[in-house]
Amino acid sequence: MLYLKKYFTEGLIQFTILLSLIGVRVDVDTYLSNQLPPLREIILGSSSAYTQTQFHNLRNTLDGYGIHPKCVDLDRFFTTQRLLNQVRQLDRLSVPSTELNTWLVHRDSETVVSASSQSSPSITLDNGAGLEDINNPDATPAMRGGSGAPESTYNLNAADGSLGAVAPEGNQEQGSRDGNDDLTKEDIDLIDILWRQDIDLGAGREVFNYSNRQKDSEEEKPSPQENKDSSEEQESWRNGVNLQGEQRVDGETGESIPEQLPSLGSQTSLSLQECLRLLEATFPFGEESEFPAPVVTPEIAVSNEEVPSTSQGLHLAPQLPTAEPPLDLEQQWQDIMAIMELQAMEVNSTSPQTNSSNVTITSGTTESNTVGNFGLSRSTPINQDVSLHQASLPSCSQDFPQIFNPQLDSVSITPRTTMLRLSSSNSTNINSTFGATNLTGIFLPSHINSSSNNITSTPLLPDPFSTLLEECMLDEISLLDLAMEEGFSQAQASQLEDELDSDSGLSLDSSHSPASPSSSETSCSSAASSSSTSATFSEEGAVGYSTDSEVAAVETEEGAVGGYQPGYSKLCRMSYQDPSQFHSLPQLDSISHNHTYNLPLSSAFSEHPELPISTGKKTVREKHNSKLQPPQELLDKHSSRDERRARAMKIPFSNDKIINLPVEEFNELLAKHHLSEGQLALIRDIRRRGKNKLAAQNCRKRKLDTITNLEQGVQDLRRDKARLLKEKMEFIRSIRQMKQKMQSLYQEVFTQLRDEEGRPYPPSEYSLQYSADGSVLIMPRGMTTAEQNHKPEKKQKDKKK
DNA sequence: GAAGTGTGTCATCAT
DNA sequence: GGATGATGACACACT
Numbered sequence: 001m002l003y004l005k006k007y008f009t010e011g012l013i014q015f016t017i018l019l020s021l022i023g024v025r026v027d028v029d030t031y032l033s034n035q036l037p038p039l040r041e042i043i044l045g046s047s048s049a050y051t052q053t054q055f056h057n058l059r060n061t062l063d064g065y066g067i068h069p070k071c072v073d074l075d076r077f078f079t080t081q082r083l084l085n086q087v088r089q090l091d092r093l094s095v096p097s098t099e100l101n102t103w104l105v106h107r108d109s110e111t112v113v114s115a116s117s118q119s120s121p122s123i124t125l126d127n128g129a130g131l132e133d134i135n136n137p138d139a140t141p142a143m144r145g146g147s148g149a150p151e152s153t154y155n156l157n158a159a160d161g162s163l164g165a166v167a168p169e170g171n172q173e174q175g176s177r178d179g180n181d182d183l184t185k186e187d188i189d190l191i192d193i194l195w196r197q198d199i200d201l202g203a204g205r206e207v208f209n210y211s212n213r214q215k216d217s218e219e220e221k222p223s224p225q226e227n228k229d230s231s232e233e234q235e236s237w238r239n240g241v242n243l244q245g246e247q248r249v250d251g252e253t254g255e256s257i258p259e260q261l262p263s264l265g266s267q268t269s270l271s272l273q274e275c276l277r278l279l280e281a282t283f284p285f286g287e288e289s290e291f292p293a294p295v296v297t298p299e300i301a302v303s304n305e306e307v308p309s310t311s312q313g314l315h316l317a318p319q320l321p322t323a324e325p326p327l328d329l330e331q332q333w334q335d336i337m338a339i340m341e342l343q344a345m346e347v348n349s350t351s352p353q354t355n356s357s358n359v360t361i362t363s364g365t366t367e368s369n370t371v372g373n374f375g376l377s378r379s380t381p382i383n384q385d386v387s388l389h390q391a392s393l394p395s396c397s398q399d400f401p402q403i404f405n406p407q408l409d410s411v412s413i414t415p416r417t418t419m420l421r422l423s424s425s426n427s428t429n430i431n432s433t434f435g436a437t438n439l440t441g442i443f444l445p446s447h448i449n450s451s452s453n454n455i456t457s458t459p460l461l462p463d464p465f466s467t468l469l470e471e472c473m474l475d476e477i478s479l480l481d482l483a484m485e486e487g488f489s490q491a492q493a494s495q496l497e498d499e500l501d502s503d504s505g506l507s508l509d510s511s512h513s514p515a516s517p518s519s520s521e522t523s524c525s526s527a528a529s530s531s532s533t534s535a536t537f538s539e540e541g542a543v544g545y546s547t548d549s550e551v552a553a554v555e556t557e558e559g560a561v562g563g564y565q566p567g568y569s570k571l572c573r574m575s576y577q578d579p580s581q582f583h584s585l586p587q588l589d590s591i592s593h594n595h596t597y598n599l600p601l602s603s604a605f606s607e608h609p610e611l612p613i614s615t616g617k618k619t620v621r622e623k624h625n626s627k628l629q630p631p632q633e634l635l636d637k638h639s640s641r642d643e644r645r646a647r648a649m650k651i652p653f654s655n656d657k658i659i660n661l662p663v664e665e666f667n668e669l670l671a672k673h674h675l676s677e678g679q680l681a682l683i684r685d686i687r688r689r690g691k692n693k694l695a696a697q698n699c700r701k702r703k704l705d706t707i708t709n710l711e712q713g714v715q716d717l718r719r720d721k722a723r724l725l726k727e728k729m730e731f732i733r734s735i736r737q738m739k740q741k742m743q744s745l746y747q748e749v750f751t752q753l754r755d756e757e758g759r760p761y762p763p764s765e766y767s768l769q770y771s772a773d774g775s776v777l778i779m780p781r782g783m784t785t786a787e788q789n790h791k792p793e794k795k796q797k798d799k800k801k
Numbered sequence: 802g803a804a805g806t807g808t809g810t811c812a813t814c815a816t
Numbered sequence: 817g818g819a820t821g822a823t824g825a826c827a828c829a830c831t
Binding site: 640641688689691692695696700 | 804807808809810
């Protein structure tokens with residue numbers, strides 16, 4: 001998180017410096033406080049930035065209702081407000097206000113030019129909805145990607161349409177300003193960027209021929225009368241003419257608008273248009289602006305009420321509540337949270353964080369409602385002329401195809417704030433604002449964009465900056481995967497090797513055993529057999545040695561002689577595990593504790609005198625006992641209980657055989673010897689306990705393996721999740737590109753259509769729609785779907801053009 | 802001396 | 817029904 005903070009903080013500072021260097025003053029305060037709550041939260045600290053649910057709660061809280069005085073959220077609220085105020089004050093001290101609004105005006109004319117001359121998708125299809133399959137009306141909503149906020153789509157369309165309607169006027173005025181038909185450098189640059197973008201999308205270069213564009217632009221320049229019509233159309237657009245097929249009748253204009261769209265969308269578009277008008281009044285197109293490249297930011301949803309007088313500049317109020325956030329926004333957040341969780345896995349990277357922030361930025365920028373989600377007051381006015389996000393954050397946009405497409409300014413407010421998306425219009429503003437010079441490299445930190453200086457000279461993806469950011473994040477995810485894989489492999493390598501070595505589950509670090517449990521058991525048995533102590537009790541099967549209690553009596557007597565000390569008994573634990581037999585028993589190959597007490601004491605002392613038996617208290621005890629006891633008694637103390645019992649009962653064979661012999665051989669062995677009931681019972685107990693001991697060891701080993709496997713499974717799942725998220729982002733990007741292409745094609749086709757009199761079809765009245773046979777129809781927008789179905793033959797045009 | 806760990810053992814169940 | 821394996825539970829030793 002600290003990295004993320006640092007990254008964004010430094011990025012903002014750098015960006016602010018850059019803007020100041022080129023003459024633009026930026027108000028970060030507005031940016032932080034109003035435009036991009038997630039970014040603000042990230043910079044300020046993790047508050048609600050990672051708890052989507054808390055956003056809603058806090059949002060309600062900040063609204064002043066829905067919170068109980070004793071609610072725990074209250075503290076969080078005050079804390080958030082306090083921190084926010086502190087940061088705001090800090091920003092005010094360092095960053096002045098900006099006056100970017102002037103740029104917006106000129107952008108309007110540029111948008112007009114680009115929209116008309118470049119045949120770019122000023123008429124938004126919104127997910128390609130402009131081209132509808134008549135026979136499949138449902139396809140259009142499906143293409144909308146399940147957006148939960150179609151209002152924005154509608155707004156975009158309306159805004160775009162308004163822009164398109166204004167286009168001739170803008171052209172005219174720009175023509176009067178320029179005095180010729182030559183495109184300005186900004187126009188050329190914009191076109192060039194668009195061309196590169198579409199080239200990446202597969203469009204031919206001839207489509208983007210400047211002369212052709214210019215010619216088309218001239219052809220499409222309407223007459224004054226047409227301008228008048230355009231104004232009327234503009235009004236209708238403003239009131240919510242939908243470019244899409246789904247429409248309902250608007251209460252004011254009588255035109256059809258989408259049913260699922262609330263009136264807010266219309267309001268937004270109207271506000272936008274009003275904004276443009278205000279801009280026109282403030283900064284006539286014919287006048288030389290004091291700013292190099294005025295830009296219109298149609299993506300900014302400005303309500304009528306929130307548009308102040310133009311003398312104060314454009315007071316944009318992007319926090320206008322437009323539509324509910326997309327339904328998948330929360331899911332996107334969850335995905336981001338998942339990535340952040342992955343980041344917590346010791347993968348230091350800033351790129352994923354950047355993308356995460358991009359998401360938040362997107363949320364705050366493209367959807368003002370999101371502001372509420374992050375606990376910001378929606379009523380907070382923007383006192384600055386232009387907020388920083390309008391110029392800078394687009395660089396971080398994930399809306400790749402739209403970044404460098406000026407035409408998309410009009411459609412930049414995409415309703416569905418898909419994951420990692422930013423307002424495309426913002427980036428467009430940047431692009432246009434700076435004379436179509438690709439400032440991505442400028443905005444990009446050098447360590448992120450190594451080719452920043454070459455962006456303008458190299459073919460660009462629709463959104464190099466965003467692409468870079470996203471790819472950085474994706475790379476980080478990949479690195480994460482690698483790190484996880486490598487980390488896991490390294491951490492688990494030895495264990496995996498052990499597991500591969502033996503499935504018996506009894507890998508007990510045999511390799512580290514300085515001495516394999518060789519003949520300890522035999523030595524113990526022999527020692528026991530030769531032990532005078534055992535001889536003392538070996539006679540009687542009369543002991544009735546069938547129960548441990550009885551054996552205990554024997555042991556007690558043993559203790560009377562040598563004293564039973566459990567500590568010593570451990571020295572001969574596993575003594576029955578004769579290595580020679582282990583080798584013959586594959587399941588026991590791995591059974592090898594690092595218990596050197598399995599060695600015969602004599603050999604152990606001779607070969608490894610420094611080993612276990614000479615360590616710790618045992619050494620002291622042993623030294624002490626060695627002074628008091630004969631060596632054989634000492635050896636006997638190193639035997640296990642069962643071994644001592646066996647010695648006491650004079651069992652004629654070793655415990656090792658008792659335990660490890662196959663049942664048939666075991667039975668034969670018992671048959672060979674005449675054994676008392678007590679001896680037989682002891683032998684069976686020894687066998688049972690010995691096998692159970694091994695079973696217990698196996699069981700524990702399996703438990704450990706299970707735990708290890710579960711841990712590995714968790715890591716694998718996390719890795720898969722990261723991979724799927726990466727794929728998802730790639731899919732989103734691909735879909736976005738396809739939509740962009742669709743919009744471009746639609747615009748390309750539509751702008752070339754002419755009626756019988758050679759006039760272009762006003763986009764406010766007509767739209768292109770697919771038919772089942774693959775042909776494209778141009779349909780009046782007022783027609784309902786049913787009517788369209790009944791009149792599919794109207795004005796059919798061949799798409800080939 | 803408490804807590805954690807490793808190990809052996811027993812009881813129980815399943816095969 | 818006995819042998820065997822698996823496993824939970826417990827006790828003990830050790831750190």
